[in-house]
Amino acid sequence: MKNLANNVGVSTIGIATFFLTVVVVVLIEHFTTFNIFTLSFFIVFPAGALICGAAAASGYYFGALWLHRRPTILIFVQILLVAAIAQFAIYYGEYRLLDLGDGRMASDVVSFKDYLDVYLSSTHLRVGRGALDTGAVGNFGRVLAFTQFLGFIVGGIFVFVMLRVYPVCEQCARYLRILAKKTQLFSKQEDFTRFYDTVFEVPVDGPDFVTLMKWQQEKDEKAVRGTIQSETTLRGCPHCKTQRISQEIKVWGEKEFRDVPQLTRHLRIPDGIDLTSAFKTV
Numbered sequence: 001m002k003n004l005a006n007n008v009g010v011s012t013i014g015i016a017t018f019f020l021t022v023v024v025v026v027l028i029e030h031f032t033t034f035n036i037f038t039l040s041f042f043i044v045f046p047a048g049a050l051i052c053g054a055a056a057a058s059g060y061y062f063g064a065l066w067l068h069r070r071p072t073i074l075i076f077v078q079i080l081l082v083a084a085i086a087q088f089a090i091y092y093g094e095y096r097l098l099d100l101g102d103g104r105m106a107s108d109v110v111s112f113k114d115y116l117d118v119y120l121s122s123t124h125l126r127v128g129r130g131a132l133d134t135g136a137v138g139n140f141g142r143v144l145a146f147t148q149f150l151g152f153i154v155g156g157i158f159v160f161v162m163l164r165v166y167p168v169c170e171q172c173a174r175y176l177r178i179l180a181k182k183t184q185l186f187s188k189q190e191d192f193t194r195f196y197d198t199v200f201e202v203p204v205d206g207p208d209f210v211t212l213m214k215w216q217q218e219k220d221e222k223a224v225r226g227t228i229q230s231e232t233t234l235r236g237c238p239h240c241k242t243q244r245i246s247q248e249i250k251v252w253g254e255k256e257f258r259d260v261p262q263l264t265r266h267l268r269i270p271d272g273i274d275l276t277s278a279f280k281t282v
């Protein structure tokens with residue numbers, strides 16, 4: 001019974017977010033003439049559609065996390081549906097709001113299908129920084145609309161994958177909640193090696209662990225090429241209270257930190273140990 005209620009809850013939040021996304025996109029277009037979902041890079045990369053598809057499906061993500069629903073095939077199908085419908089819902093919203101200026105609305109004069117035909121073949125492209133208008137693109141408008149459709153779908157799939165990889169308590173199948181985070185920088189390789197090799201070896205409830213987690217390089221040292229960043233996240237299961245630490249390592253390249261996924265690791269904290277307050281002090 002509780003499962004059913006939670007499934008209905010996730011769907012309700014998902015559908016509400018879908019409607020909200022459509023309304024926001026349509027209203028922004030109505031008032032500013034800027035259509036977010038048609039925004040693309042290199043003409044065909046549908047960045048705006050990806051974002052809108054992910055936004056339309058995001059309710060399923062947050063709803064599932066909140067209500068501890070695992071990403072089932074049922075949720076996947078719903079995410080695909082809302083992502084696929086979103087584009088047409090946006091077209092429809094635009095159609096209903098299109099005022100012809102002579103006291104008539106477009107919806108009084110043409111059917112949605114005819115409107116869509118005209119709309120797609122009269123799509124204008126805005127290219128480059130100056131948003132140079134290329135004029136109507138004819139049939140290419142349908143191709144563009146299709147790439148945007150794919151963008152919506154991929155945005156939805158992205159949301160589902162994010163939900164699938166979200167850390168879960170093995171025992172209770174509930175999503176782990178983030179309890180604390182700690183970021184440390186290491187400018188010297190040997191400092192990092194000492195930290196990385198020992199921090200998971202010492203007892204997590206002992207003083208050495210706290211000392212290692214408190215380690216900080218000199219205050220005025222900035223990240224330069226080769227600086228290593230360790231981000232340690234403490235997560236806990238809201239049901240059985242089991243805790244888990246995960247550590248992600250990044251190295252500063254030219255302009256930014258880059259992930260070193262082979263160094264990512266997880267540590268399960270023995271039952272009964274609560275590291276929340278220890279993390280707060282470091």
Ligand SMILES: [Zn+2]
Pocket residue numbers: 169170171172173174237238239240241242
């Ligand atoms: Zn648990």
